[in-house]
Amino acid sequence: CACFASVPSLLGVADGGTCSLPKCSSDGSLSEVMQKWKEYQLQCQKYLYETPPIVAEGKFCNRTFDDYACWPDGLPGTYVNVSCPWYLPWANAVLHGQVYRFCTLEGTWLLKENSTLPWRNLSECEPSDQDAPEEQLLNLSIIYTIGYALSFSALVIATAILLGFRHLHCTRNYIHLNLFTSFILRAMSVFIKDAVVKWMYSTATQEYQWEGLIAFQESLSCRLVFVMMQYCVAANYYWLLVEGMYLYTLLVLSVFSEQRIFRLYLCIGWGVPMLFVILWGTVKYLYEDEGCWTRNYNMNYWLIIRLPILIAIGVNFLIFIRVICIIISKLQANLMCKTDIKCRLAKSTLTLIPLLGTHEVIFAFITDEHARGMLRFVKLFTELSFASFQGLMVAILYCFINNEVQMEFRKSWERWRLEHLYVQRDSSMKPLKCPANSISSGGTVGSSVYAATCQATCS
Numbered sequence: 001c002a003c004f005a006s007v008p009s010l011l012g013v014a015d016g017g018t019c020s021l022p023k024c025s026s027d028g029s030l031s032e033v034m035q036k037w038k039e040y041q042l043q044c045q046k047y048l049y050e051t052p053p054i055v056a057e058g059k060f061c062n063r064t065f066d067d068y069a070c071w072p073d074g075l076p077g078t079y080v081n082v083s084c085p086w087y088l089p090w091a092n093a094v095l096h097g098q099v100y101r102f103c104t105l106e107g108t109w110l111l112k113e114n115s116t117l118p119w120r121n122l123s124e125c126e127p128s129d130q131d132a133p134e135e136q137l138l139n140l141s142i143i144y145t146i147g148y149a150l151s152f153s154a155l156v157i158a159t160a161i162l163l164g165f166r167h168l169h170c171t172r173n174y175i176h177l178n179l180f181t182s183f184i185l186r187a188m189s190v191f192i193k194d195a196v197v198k199w200m201y202s203t204a205t206q207e208y209q210w211e212g213l214i215a216f217q218e219s220l221s222c223r224l225v226f227v228m229m230q231y232c233v234a235a236n237y238y239w240l241l242v243e244g245m246y247l248y249t250l251l252v253l254s255v256f257s258e259q260r261i262f263r264l265y266l267c268i269g270w271g272v273p274m275l276f277v278i279l280w281g282t283v284k285y286l287y288e289d290e291g292c293w294t295r296n297y298n299m300n301y302w303l304i305i306r307l308p309i310l311i312a313i314g315v316n317f318l319i320f321i322r323v324i325c326i327i328i329s330k331l332q333a334n335l336m337c338k339t340d341i342k343c344r345l346a347k348s349t350l351t352l353i354p355l356l357g358t359h360e361v362i363f364a365f366i367t368d369e370h371a372r373g374m375l376r377f378v379k380l381f382t383e384l385s386f387a388s389f390q391g392l393m394v395a396i397l398y399c400f401i402n403n404e405v406q407m408e409f410r411k412s413w414e415r416w417r418l419e420h421l422y423v424q425r426d427s428s429m430k431p432l433k434c435p436a437n438s439i440s441s442g443g444t445v446g447s448s449v450y451a452a453t454c455q456a457t458c459s
Contacts, residue, residue: 036087037085040085044065048065054073060076068085068099068122069084070082071109075103076103076104077104078103079101080101080102082099084098084124097125099121101119137377140381143384143385143388144388147384147392148187149187151389151395154391154392154395155187155392155395156184158180159184162177162405165405165412167408168408171259178242178265178266178269179239179240179398182232184391185232186236186387186391187391188232189228189229189233190229192225192229196222196225223293226293226294227277227281227293230277231277237273237312237313237360238268238273238312240316241268241315242269245268245319247319247356249261277305280304280305284301288301310364316357317358317361354397359382359386360383362382363379
């Protein structure tokens with residue numbers, strides 16, 4: 001069924017997974033659309049059986065149902081057009097639209113270039129409020145996949161580095177490690193979600209496959225994938241909040257118990273998201289238990305997840321503003337020239353943006369229901385691009401260019417170099433060999449003294 005073949009994997013990531021189903025399900029669930037498609041197929045088969053041929057003899061393109069529309073016989077060298085299928089969820093918006101195929105001079109339907117699939121012009125049957133051309137969405141999907149892959153690799157390396165050096169084990173780096181873990185889990189959940197969605201919407205073309213797809217959507221495993229993705233994304237936002245809270249605590253409080261506050265941060269970073277994700281899952285199960293829980297029919301239920309994330313983004317933005325004010329006051333107190341103040345302030349600001357996720361404020365309060373057309377594409381591009389590469393930037397700033405980490409690497413290099421040098425020197429030194437017979441029968445006094453010295457040295 002061709003209407004399900006848009007870019008589904010992309011739409012489940014924006015806003016941490018706020019929108020989920022591809023565009024063909026915007027006005028009806030997959031099962032409802034599938035039922036209408038079956039009715040359309042039966043009507044088409046009846047039409048193809050009862051309608052007489054267009055010509056009695058000669059070449060012509062045979063009537064067919066291509067899983068999208070019902071096509072009559074076509075004359076060679078002509079375009080054949082039929083009305084947009086009425087099973088489409090947006091059929092009311094394209095009542096006067098037509099879909100086209102071309103019958104070649106050989107009496108066969110024109111195929112796509114380098115493909116066995118038929119060529120069709122569906123432009124008049126597409127929804128008018130389509131968010132962005134499919135090619136742009138595919139390019140954006142490639143961009144954020146590359147971003148998450150790079151972030152995942154960098155974060156795994158950074159985690160190994162912070163765990164590998166014993167002198168880097170402290171409360172600050174423990175918080176960084178938890179943030180790294182949240183980014184890693186977010187990337188993994190996106191990869192798994194993309195694989196599931198692509199499998200669901202790209203392989204099912206026959207009736208029995210669609211029925212299997214519907215059964216899979218209603219299975220526990222499918223729902224669990226999306227619930228875990230919601231948790232990983234939410235936990236990532238809350239560990240960004242923890243980083244902001246810890247930074248603010250360091251700047252404002254002079255004395256505090258790091259061990260006690262770290263326990264509190266663990267509860268905030270991992271515990272709070274678990275509470276509202278479990279609550280959302282319970283509400284979905286009780287009141288909106290349909291499909292794979294990828295679509296939000298009642299947006300009030302979605303606020304159970306969205307509102308706590310918006311609060312985390314808002315609090316982190318306030319912390320960001322407060323930290324910038326503190327930095328300005330400290331720079332001015334050092335009696336620096338205006339040029340140096342501006343340079344250091346710009347450097348600090350650009351560093352804090354990815355570390356605190358401040359960029360999320362730009363589109364945080366523009367919901368998917370209100371973002372349409374180009375605005376939605378810009379929102380998707382901004383959120384997905386920053387979110388996918390943010391883990392890479394965090395790994396670079398917190399680990400790879402960190403002075404303490406670089407110092408530990410220099411110390412390790414110096415230790416290895418010195419140990420390697422000692423091994424080479426020891427292997428190059430020749431041991432002193434003692435004569436087998438120190439004092440022979442005809443030996444001299446000098447030779448006996450030498451033998452005694454040699455024995456003392458060797459022993």
